[in-house]
Amino acid sequence: xxxxxxxxxxxxxxxxxxxxxxxxxxxxxxxxxxxxxxxxxxxxxxxxxxxxxxxxxxxxxxxxxxxxxxxxxxxxxxxxxxxxxxxxxxxxxxxxxxxxxxxxxxxxxxxxxxxxxxxxxxxxxxxxxxxxxxxxxxxxxxxxxxxxxxxxxxxxxxxxxxxxxxxxxxxxxxxxxxxxxxxxxxxxxxxxxxxxxxxxxxxxxxxxxxxxxxxxxxxxxxxxxxxxxxxxxxxxxxxxxxxxxxxxxxxxxxxxxxxxxxxxxxxxxxxxxxx
Amino acid sequence: xxxxxxxxxxxxxxxxxxxxxxxxxxxxxxxxxxxxxxxxxxxxxxxxxxxxxxxxxxxxxxxxxxxxxxxxxxxxxxxxxxxxxxxxxxxxxxxxxxxxxxxxxxxxxxxxxxxxxxxxxxxxxxxxxxxxxxxxxxxxxxxxxxxxxxxxxxxxxxxxxxxxxxxxxxxxxxxxxxxxxxxxxxxxxxxxxxxxxxxxxxxxxxxxxxxxxxxxxxxxxxxxxxxxxxxxxxxxxxxxxxxxxxxxxxxxxxxxxxxxxxxxxxxxxxxxxxxxxxxxxxxxxxxxxxxxxxxxxxxxxxxxx
Numbered sequence: 001x002x003x004x005x006x007x008x009x010x011x012x013x014x015x016x017x018x019x020x021x022x023x024x025x026x027x028x029x030x031x032x033x034x035x036x037x038x039x040x041x042x043x044x045x046x047x048x049x050x051x052x053x054x055x056x057x058x059x060x061x062x063x064x065x066x067x068x069x070x071x072x073x074x075x076x077x078x079x080x081x082x083x084x085x086x087x088x089x090x091x092x093x094x095x096x097x098x099x100x101x102x103x104x105x106x107x108x109x110x111x112x113x114x115x116x117x118x119x120x121x122x123x124x125x126x127x128x129x130x131x132x133x134x135x136x137x138x139x140x141x142x143x144x145x146x147x148x149x150x151x152x153x154x155x156x157x158x159x160x161x162x163x164x165x166x167x168x169x170x171x172x173x174x175x176x177x178x179x180x181x182x183x184x185x186x187x188x189x190x191x192x193x194x195x196x197x198x199x200x201x202x203x204x205x206x207x208x209x210x211x212x213x214x215x216x217x218x219x220x221x222x223x224x225x226x227x228x229x230x231x232x233x234x235x236x237x238x239x240x241x242x243x244x245x246x247x248x249x250x251x252x253x254x255x256x257x258x259x260x261x262x263x264x265x266x267x268x269x270x271x272x273x274x275x
Numbered sequence: 276x277x278x279x280x281x282x283x284x285x286x287x288x289x290x291x292x293x294x295x296x297x298x299x300x301x302x303x304x305x306x307x308x309x310x311x312x313x314x315x316x317x318x319x320x321x322x323x324x325x326x327x328x329x330x331x332x333x334x335x336x337x338x339x340x341x342x343x344x345x346x347x348x349x350x351x352x353x354x355x356x357x358x359x360x361x362x363x364x365x366x367x368x369x370x371x372x373x374x375x376x377x378x379x380x381x382x383x384x385x386x387x388x389x390x391x392x393x394x395x396x397x398x399x400x401x402x403x404x405x406x407x408x409x410x411x412x413x414x415x416x417x418x419x420x421x422x423x424x425x426x427x428x429x430x431x432x433x434x435x436x437x438x439x440x441x442x443x444x445x446x447x448x449x450x451x452x453x454x455x456x457x458x459x460x461x462x463x464x465x466x467x468x469x470x471x472x473x474x475x476x477x478x479x480x481x482x483x484x485x486x487x488x489x490x491x492x493x494x495x496x497x498x499x500x501x502x503x504x505x506x507x508x509x510x511x512x513x514x515x516x517x518x519x520x521x522x523x524x525x526x527x528x529x530x531x532x533x534x535x536x537x538x539x540x541x542x543x544x545x546x547x548x549x550x551x552x553x554x555x556x557x558x559x560x561x562x563x564x565x566x567x568x569x570x571x572x573x574x575x576x577x578x579x580x
Binding site for chain 1: 335336337356357360361365367369370371380385414415416434
């Protein structure tokens with residue numbers, strides 16, 4: 001008997017094969033009954049209707065792109081690695097800037113009922129705003145499309161981290177606080193050696209939600225600001241009518257998003273504890 | 276009794292909560308007076324709701340009384356302090372730290388100038404005292420309830436507080452585990468000569484451990500009615516303490532109080548609020564013992580010899 005993991009892998013591979021098979025089969029150009037005209041040859045086949053490229057073509061392109069991911073042949077032709085690196089740079093910069101503000105501020109909100117009540121209305125109004133709605137204002141104030149994109153990432157990552165930190169800090173078990181009190185720990189020591197480790201799993205959950213949202217938002221933001229990045233790349237290839245590249249970059253967005261989530265999940269495991 | 280001032284004196288302590296519908300305040304306990312001598316082991320017994328835990332929390336500095344106060348070594352208790360260690364019923368260990376790190380946590384707070392090696396050696400000594408030398412690196416979630424409470428006791432003793440407060444430390448443990456940890460508590464207490472104030476619901480536990488048992492009447496307006504001296508020789512052992520002729524006199528006295536008199540006394544208004552000092556065994560010193568009890572007593576001496 002195979003282990004559950006083994007069986008799951010087999011089933012997943014079967015699904016993949018079926019999916020790719022159907023996709024491939026449904027997107028073949030019709031057989032040409034007669035010799036192709038010169039025009040048809042120019043257009044790439046006897047097809048009067050545009051079709052989604054079959055997976056065989058996408059995989060061929062993927063192979064080609066991934067074997068040379070960092071080439072740079074001008075603004076309209078850069079390797080997928082370069083585009084992803086631009087996106088990752090923006091996401092991580094905005095994300096860590098948000099963490100730098102959200103986690104200490106969340107601590108304050110979580111520890112002080114006064115600050116919680118005072119700041120809660122702001123959070124409730126600002127949080128539901130689509131991060132892209134900030135874009136025009138950011139462009140106007142910052143006057144730099146690159147930094148505006150980073151700002152959009154910053155503003156969308158801040159809320160889950162802020163709210164989760166405040167929640168985690170406010171809900172640290174009172175027993176642990178009392179232990180800190182009976183050991184005469186200073187407020188700083190209490191925050192550092194009791195509240196932070198106690199709230200860390202909740203904070204990390206917020207950070208994980210944030211990185212997911214940031215990665216969703218960067219694609220849209222880069223479609224708007226243009227120039228570089230995976231979001232720009234998707235849109236640019238659509239303008240080039242290169243659907244192979246569009247599908248390939250969609251897959252790459254998924255893969256990178258998954259890797260980001262896995263990294264955060266690994267960090268959460270480090271700070272997790274069992275009660 | 277000497278004129279020497281007690282280590283801790285609780286004076287005229289009352290706790291009242293405002294009533295929700297503008298009636299008279301709900302008085303949990305009123306005019307509680309306790310004196311704890313240095314090195315004494317005192318248990319307090321009473322029904323739920325009489326405010327035992329509140330008294331303990333006031334002693335710890337974690338709660339405030341409505342009136343009255345606690346004086347320790349001439350100073351009023353205001354806020355928690357390392358001089359008063361607390362063991363809570365639910366262990367209150369940090370789940371992200373191992374057993375050893377939990378004890379280190381207390382030791383480091385108590386002796387901030389110590390090096391890491393000193394802290395660790397000190398913690399290990401106390402963990403060994405409670406029989407946890409092989410499981411020090413486990414997290415609390417990997418320990419049984421009894422082992423967790425041992426860690427908590429080790430942490431409290433390792434900080435060497437002047438007064439140790441135990442809030443029903445064995446309340447959540449099964450009887451077997453409880454017995455074993457009681458023995459360990461006796462051992463570690465007799466080595467350290469700590470002053471201990473402990474809440475318990477278990478009459479036998481109180482007799483085994485305490486020098487004195489304070490009996491509280493039922494709330495509201497609970498008070499400490501009696502201070503029962505446990506005049507049994509030390510070291511005591513669970514296995515043979517019940518064979519001592521005085522054991523059942525004390526036990527009957529305590530149980531009778533809890534079952535019958537704690538309710539009656541609560542209703543009686545009295546002007547004198549210092550507890551009556553009782554020694555249920557003091558009438559048996561000179562009188563000739565009934566033969567059957569003598570037999571039991573002499574039997575108990577033989578295996579010990």
